[in-house]
Amino acid sequence: MSTPASPDSQSGSTVQADLEITYTLDVVARVCGLSSETLLEYHEQGLIGPVTVDQTGLCFDDGTIHRLRRIEHLRSSYDMNLAALKLTLSLLDEVEQLRAERRQRV
Amino acid sequence: MPVEFKDYYAILGIDRQAGDDEIKKAFRKLARKYHPDVAEDKKTAEAKFKEINEAYEVLGDPDKRKKYDTLGADWRQEDGGFSPPPSQAGGGGHEQEFHFGGTGFSDFFEQYFSGGTRYGFPHDEGAGRSAQGSARARRGSDVEGDILVTLTEAMQGTVRPISMQTVNRQTGQVETQEFQVRIPPGATDGRRIRVPGHGEPGQGGAPAGDLFLRIRHAMHPDFSSREADLFHDLDIAPWEAVLGAEVIVPTLDGSIKLRIPAGAENGQKLRAKNRGLPKGKTGERGDFYVVLRVQLPSHLNEEERALWEKLRDTSTFQPRKAPTP
Numbered sequence: 487m488s489t490p491a492s493p494d495s496q497s498g499s500t501v502q503a504d505l506e507i508t509y510t511l512d513v514v515a516r517v518c519g520l521s522s523e524t525l526l527e528y529h530e531q532g533l534i535g536p537v538t539v540d541q542t543g544l545c546f547d548d549g550t551i552h553r554l555r556r557i558e559h560l561r562s563s564y565d566m567n568l569a570a571l572k573l574t575l576s577l578l579d580e581v582e583q584l585r586a587e588r589r590q591r592v
Numbered sequence: 593m594p595v596e597f598k599d600y601y602a603i604l605g606i607d608r609q610a611g612d613d614e615i616k617k618a619f620r621k622l623a624r625k626y627h628p629d630v631a632e633d634k635k636t637a638e639a640k641f642k643e644i645n646e647a648y649e650v651l652g653d654p655d656k657r658k659k660y661d662t663l664g665a666d667w668r669q670e671d672g673g674f675s676p677p678p679s680q681a682g683g684g685g686h687e688q689e690f691h692f693g694g695t696g697f698s699d700f701f702e703q704y705f706s707g708g709t710r711y712g713f714p715h716d717e718g719a720g721r722s723a724q725g726s727a728r729a730r731r732g733s734d735v736e737g738d739i740l741v742t743l744t745e746a747m748q749g750t751v752r753p754i755s756m757q758t759v760n761r762q763t764g765q766v767e768t769q770e771f772q773v774r775i776p777p778g779a780t781d782g783r784r785i786r787v788p789g790h791g792e793p794g795q796g797g798a799p800a801g802d803l804f805l806r807i808r809h810a811m812h813p814d815f816s817s818r819e820a821d822l823f824h825d826l827d828i829a830p831w832e833a834v835l836g837a838e839v840i841v842p843t844l845d846g847s848i849k850l851r852i853p854a855g856a857e858n859g860q861k862l863r864a865k866n867r868g869l870p871k872g873k874t875g876e877r878g879d880f881y882v883v884l885r886v887q888l889p890s891h892l893n894e895e896e897r898a899l900w901e902k903l904r905d906t907s908t909f910q911p912r913k914a915p916t917p
Contacts, residue, residue, distance in 0.1 A: 500751065500772040503785040503805075506872045519731075548786035552804050555734050586782050588653070589811075 508537055508545040518554045525554075531568060533557060533575060598700045600647035600660065608661070612652075619648040624813035629744055645740065645810045646701050656705055663704060695754070696740030696810070729796035736804040741779060743812045743822070746869055747844050749777040756803070758792050767793065773805065778870040780819050781809040814842060820869040820878025827887045828852065843867050843880050850882060858886040 515522045528534045529544065534553055536544035553575070560566045560574060601608055604618040622644045624630070631637030650656045695702065739752065755770045773787060784804050791801025809817050816823045826841060836854035840847050841864075848864055856862075861881045868878025892900065 500774055501787050501790070502774045503776060503779075503787070505776055505778055505783065505785070548804075549784050551786055551802075552734075552736075552784050555802075582782070585653075589781075 508547050509551075510542055511544050511546070514546045514550060514554070517551055518558065520554065520558070528554070528557065531572065533568075533571060596698075596700060597664070598643075598646070598698055599664075600651050603643050603647040604651065612654075615648070615651050619644060619652065619811065620813050623648075623811060627813055628742060641742075641810070642696055642740065643698075646697055648811055649697075649808075650701070650705055659704070695737055695752075695805075697738070702737075729798040730794060731798045732792035732794040732801035734801040734804060735791040736806065738808045739773075739775075739805045740808050740810050741775065742810045743815055743817060743844055743869075745775070746779050746807070746809060746817070747777060749779075750775050754805075756790070775807075778820065778872055779807045780869065781807055781817055783807045815844060817869065820871045821881060822868045822878065823881045823883055825885050826850075826882045827885050828856075830886055830888065833857070833884065833886050841882055844869075848880075852884065856884055858884060860884045 509517070511522055511525055514520075515525050518525075525534070529536070534546070534550050534557075537547045537550070538545045556578075557571060557575070560571060564570075566574065601610070604615065604622065606614055606618045610618070623641065626637045626640040626644060628634055628638045628641055631641075650660050697705075735756065735758070739754075741750065751772050751774045753770065753772050755768060757766050757768050759766055769790060771787075771790065773785070775785065779785070784806050787803040787805065789800045790803035793800045814824055822844065824841065824843070826839070828837070828839070832839070832852055833856045834854065836856065837852045839850050839852060841850045843864070845867075848867065850862060850864065852862070861883050864880040864882070866877045867880035870877050889896070
């Protein structure tokens with residue numbers, strides 16, 4: 487073999503992003519390392535919302551996983567309780583929404 | 593990682609005191625000239641278009657502009673090159689621990705203005721990590737970054753080469769991951785795409801974190817997006833609004849013939865169903881809205897003036913109530 491192998495180059499690997507992918511509660515729980523009970527509590531408290539509800543139950547998307555990671559970060563780094571989480575997430579949502587609206591107003 | 597300072601004011605061809613309107617105007621003019629869909633020399637135009645977008649992303653946002661102005665004032669010139677002011681180096685929250693390429697933004701933007709961030713590790717673990725870090729298995733941090741996508745790319749889908757440099761927390765060495773992300777048609781602005789396992793490497797055999805790419809639609813000179821709907825401002829003459837007209841309107845995929853109804857109002861939205869961005873694999877699409885903008889003539893020749901005067905004298909139109917004496 488004459489071509490030098492570069493150890494950290496993984497070029498060529500293509501990741502197929504799927505915009506429509508949804509996950510069941512159990513899958514989300516596993517991916518995020520949380521219990522189903524915790525997820526259901528977050529859902530009950532309005533911290534996360536399902537994208538669809540079908541015969542298998544609640545379905546979530548990548549946005550939910552992102553949100554759960556954010557929640558876990560806020561919990562572990564700042565010891566936030568549920569009330570603080572609610573407030574912080576709603577503020578973050580609002581900031582994101584307002585920023586998006588401002589961008590649209592070209 | 594040294595980055596090159598970007599003069600966003602020069603890129604937009606405006607001076608530092610320029611008002612918001614001026615910035616917007618300069619952006620639109622340049623974006624129209626260099627938009628990859630319309631420019632003749634596509635290669636250079638694309639690079640230029642990205643640069644213009646990036647400049648507008650910063651200068652068009654009051655907070656980012658303020659930060660940029662401070663940054664620019666402190667930027668030191670050394671040996672013919674620029675280096676970041678010491679106060680800013682490492683002060684941006686995510687520091688220089690990771691570095692993105694292929695997002696459509698420059699290194700300079702990535703370092704100071706991107707939404708890029710990482711989390712998963714408590715903040716107070718910054719120091720002395722290598723001493724105790726090797727003992728425990730720990731999942732890698734998630735990494736989050738923005739990716740700039742033109743509306744045409746959002747319409748048709750695109751493949752993006754991404755390079756990401758992370759500093760290995762155990763060895764201190766810089767590791768580079770390179771891969772491509774295929775973004776399917778219909779990626780809306782603000783949408784997050786999760787790329788599992790492409791975040792920061794894990795420690796002690798634990799899995800890597802995930803990469804979250806947030807889609808940002810590049811500003812388009814003619815169209816804007818909201819979810820899967822597209823919007824287009826159409827300038828029309830007063831008589832077109834009053835009498836109605838038939839006009840040809842550009843969309844992202846071909847032109848459409850549009851009938852402006854008689855008595856149309858300024859700001860009125862006309863909808864062309866199913867001509868927006870795709871909504872998933874079903875073939876369903878968002879809508880295309882034409883927003884009417886009635887323009888008034890600024891110069892009149894003699895004949896035109898006479899006609900407006902005649903209209904004034906004959907018209908029964910009362911735009912406002914007569915003031916009560």
